[in-house]
Amino acid sequence: MDKLTSLAKRRGFVFQSSEIYGGLAATFDYGPMGVELKRNIKDVWWDAMTKSHDNIVGLDAAILMNPRVWEASGHVAGFSDPMIDDKTSKFRYRADHLIEGYIKQLERKGKVEEASRVMAAFVEAQNADDMPRALYNLIITEQIKSPDSGAFDWTEVRQFNLMFKTSLGAIAGEGADVYLRPETAQGIFVNFHTVREASRLQVPFGIAQIGKAFRNEIVKGNFIFRMLEFEQMEMQYFVKPNTQAAAFEMWKEERMRWHTESLGIAPEKLSFYKHDKLAHYADAAFDIKYQFPFGTEEVEGIHSRTDFDLKRHQEFSGKSMEYFDQELKEKYLPFVVETSVGCDRAFLEVLCDAYSEAEEEGETHVTLKLRPRLAPVKAAVFPLMKKEGMPEVGEKLVKELQRSFKVQYDAAGSIGKRYYRQDEIGTPFCFTIDHDTLKDETVTVRYRDTAAQERISLAQVKSFLTEKLSE
Ligand code: ATP
Numbered sequence: 072m073d074k075l076t077s078l079a080k081r082r083g084f085v086f087q088s089s090e091i092y093g094g095l096a097a098t099f100d101y102g103p104m105g106v107e108l109k110r111n112i113k114d115v116w117w118d119a120m121t122k123s124h125d126n127i128v129g130l131d132a133a134i135l136m137n138p139r140v141w142e143a144s145g146h147v148a149g150f151s152d153p154m155i156d157d158k159t160s161k162f163r164y165r166a167d168h169l170i171e172g173y174i175k176q177l178e179r180k181g182k183v184e185e186a187s188r189v190m191a192a193f194v195e196a197q198n199a200d201d202m203p204r205a206l207y208n209l210i211i212t213e214q215i216k217s218p219d220s221g222a223f224d225w226t227e228v229r230q231f232n233l234m235f236k237t238s239l240g241a242i243a244g245e246g247a248d249v250y251l252r253p254e255t256a257q258g259i260f261v262n263f264h265t266v267r268e269a270s271r272l273q274v275p276f277g278i279a280q281i282g283k284a285f286r287n288e289i290v291k292g293n294f295i296f297r298m299l300e301f302e303q304m305e306m307q308y309f310v311k312p313n314t315q316a317a318a319f320e321m322w323k324e325e326r327m328r329w330h331t332e333s334l335g336i337a338p339e340k341l342s343f344y345k346h347d348k349l350a351h352y353a354d355a356a357f358d359i360k361y362q363f364p365f366g367t368e369e370v371e372g373i374h375s376r377t378d379f380d381l382k383r384h385q386e387f388s389g390k391s392m393e394y395f396d397q398e399l400k401e402k403y404l405p406f407v408v409e410t411s412v413g414c415d416r417a418f419l420e421v422l423c424d425a426y427s428e429a430e431e432e433g434e435t436h437v438t439l440k441l442r443p444r445l446a447p448v449k450a451a452v453f454p455l456m457k458k459e460g461m462p463e464v465g466e467k468l469v470k471e472l473q474r475s476f477k478v479q480y481d482a483a484g485s486i487g488k489r490y491y492r493q494d495e496i497g498t499p500f501c502f503t504i505d506h507d508t509l510k511d512e513t514v515t516v517r518y519r520d521t522a523a524q525e526r527i528s529l530a531q532v533k534s535f536l537t538e539k540l541s542e
Contacts, residue, residue, distance in 0.1 A: 072364050075426055076294055078437060082496050084108065084422070085295060097288060097298045104496050105418075107447030107477060109302075112417050113281050115333040115444060116304045120279040127277035127306065128270045132258025134283060135249050141234065143387035144257050144380065145352075146250075151230040153203050154289045155210065159222035165290050166206040166228045167197065173215045189213060197348075203228040233286045235299075251285035256409060258282075259307045260380045263392060263405075274394055274405050275318065277308040281414065293365050295415045302414035309405035311396065312378065318408045319355050319375045326373055326410050327359060334417065335442035336424050342367065352379030359412075361420045370420050371412035378404040421445060425497060439497030440520055443540050448498045449476040450536055453489050455505040457482055465504045468514075468532060476536055494519055500539065502532060 079085040083102035087094040101109055120127050141147050153166040170193050177186035189209075196205035207228040209215075216223050235251040252258065259266075259278045266278050281304045288297055295301075310318045327343070330336045346356035355375040360367045381404045385392040393402045425439040443449065452469050454461035462482060472478045479498070481489045486503065493501055503515040512529045527535055 072294060074428075074437075075364075075422060078426070078439075078495065079105070079294075079422065097292070098300060099295050099298065104447040108421070108441070108445060109414060109418055111445045111447070112334070112421065113302075113304065113414060116329070116412070116414075116417075117279070117281065119329050119333055120277070120306050124277065126272060126275065127279055127308075128266060128272070130259060130262060130266060130278050130280045131282065132255070132262060132280060134252050134285075136252060136257065136261070138247060138249055139387055140257050140261060140384075141250050141253075143383040144260075145383070146234055146253060147232075150234060150253060151232045152289055153206050153228045154231045155207070155228045156226040157217040157220055157222055158224040158226060160217060160220035162217065162219050163289055164217075166203070166210065167193075168290060169215055169218070170196075170206065170209060170213075172218060173213060203230055231287075231289060233288065235285045235287050252283075253286050254284050254411070255280045255282045255303045255305045256307060256380070256411070259305065260384055260407075261388075263309070263381060267394075274396065275308060275310045275314075277306050279304075279306040281305075293363070295419050296363070296365075296368065298415060301416075303411060304414050304417075305409065305411045308408045308410075309394075310408065311399075312403055312406050315354070315375050315377070315406040315408055319373065322408055322410050323357055323373050326371060326412070330359060330361075330370070330417075330420070334421055334424075334445070336361065336420060340424065344369070350374075352376055361416075361423070363419070363423055370416045371410065374409045374411070376407045376409055378406050380407060381405065436491060436494070438494040438519060441497035441499070443499040443542070446497045446499050447477065448479050448493070448496060449500070449540060450532075451479045451481055451489070451493045451498050451501045453480075453486060453501060453503045454482050455486065455503055459506070460509060461504045464508055464529075468502065468504070468529065472533060472536065475533065476540075490517065490522075500536065 082104055084105040086100045086102055088098035088100050089095055117129070121129050154163055155166045155169065156163050170189070174186050174189050174193065177189065192209055196202065196209050199205035210225060214223060234253050236248050237251065239247055239249050259280055262278070267276070281302060283300060284303045285300050288299060290297065308318055308322065327341065330341055331338045340362040342360050344358040344360050346358070349356055353374050354377055357373050358369040359371040361370045381392040385404070392404060394405050395402050421441065425441045427438050427440050429436045450472060452465045454465040465480060469478050469480045481492065490501060499519045501517045503517070505515065508514050508529065513526045514529055514532065515524050516527055516535065517524045
């Protein structure tokens with residue numbers, strides 16, 4: 072991760088936010104290469120959802136919503152994590168993570184029986200009516216110490232709501248409290264009828280959305296894996312009741328395929344994780360996990376949410392959310408299968424998977440083996456020398472390519488150094504203008520991953536790129 076974060080900073084993918092002021096925990100800025108990569112990830116998701124399915128349409132709902140939305144969704148009452156403070160170090164922890172860490176520690180020490188005893192008590196505590204108190208009692212009985220200070224000096228466990236609150240109106244306190252949305256899904260649910268009517272859609276159909284979400288996370292860290300502000304790419308698929316199981320299976324497979332085929336992730340690094348303990352509104356839930364350098368963690372959730380959300384909005388708004396099925400000639404509340412992937416986590420997954428190193432002449436050479444479709448820069452053009460008309464030919468080629476692709480022109484330093492600079496940002500193809508170009512109008516194309524080179528005609532460069540990028 073250290074190597075990856077330093078590359079991300081050096082080459083303009085991701086920077087610490089407000090760094091000159093010492094930064095702000097768990098907030099990051101995307102630099103020139105980062106915005107391109109992120110945009111390409113969003114594009115392949117958008118294409119996979121809205122272009123490949125004629126019954127899925129897009130939406131861009133507001134971040135601020137009527138606060139009643141979050142009462143209906145259950146976020147005001149229940150979107151919270153149990154937190155505990157170490158009074159000695161003043162560090163804050165998630166009580167459940169603390170216990171999980173303790174169980175792992177026991178397992179590592181080979182104390183298997185003890186680990187399973189604590190695990191059983193942990194499951195019981197999580198299901199207790201007063202969950203915070205039960206977790207606290209477990210921490211105290213097991214004498215779990217603070218991982219950082221080693222102290223045993225805990226506050227009570229308190230539930231901490233993850234929603235960021237702000238207020239409407241010119242004078243603070245004058246207006247109602249509003250929230251920065253903690254997920255994009257609710258903007259879709261409340262627009263169920265407006266989108267359906269405007270697009271003349273019939274169940275089954277889906278609504279897809281990409282947008283920012285905000286969570287006041289207690290535990291931060293692992294670079295952009297867990298942030299306060301992040302982007303979600305969510306799709307809600309509305310189906311007839313009791314057909315959700317088939318839709319769920321279909322989306323589960325399709326979403327895994329998106330990670331392997333559209334993002335080009337190594338399949339052996341991806342896995343499904345089945346949730347046995349389901350949220351009260353769900354009847355099935357799977358995560359897609361990626362093997363990050365810091366552990367195998369969730370990148371996407373696929374949830375079968377029943378009719379919970381539409382039913383709650385119907386109850387809280389007093390407006391019918393029912394759908395009239397023309398074929399069945401009956402009304403019902405559709406069930407929902409949701410796919411929810413974090414754009415920033417997909418970004419990190421792509422970076423981790425693409426990062427590769429090779430030792431060359433005593434130096435470490437980094438290459439980002441990104442799928443060409445995702446690469447921030449699709450091609451680089453180099454004049455071999457800054458003379459004999461080579462720069463002019465190169466500049467002309469760049470101008471022509473720039474109408475369709477993100478292309479860089481580089482005339483500085485040795486050809487080897489120029490290749491390395493492009494390898495580090497994942498540019499899949501480099502074209503060199505040399506003496507032969509001036510004679511026979513051909514250029515050398517060099518492939519990033521193999522360093523293989525071949526000559527093609529100058530006139531073919533554009534179609535070569537078009538073909539390669541559509542693969
Ligand atoms: P986690 O268990 O890691 O907190 P979650 O189960 O709460 O995640 P969901 O509510 O299902 O996550 O959100 C869907 C997706 O949004 C996640 O799979 C993840 O990719 C992304 N996501 C959630 N929280 C964050 C965050 N704080 N920073 C970056 N991405 C996030």
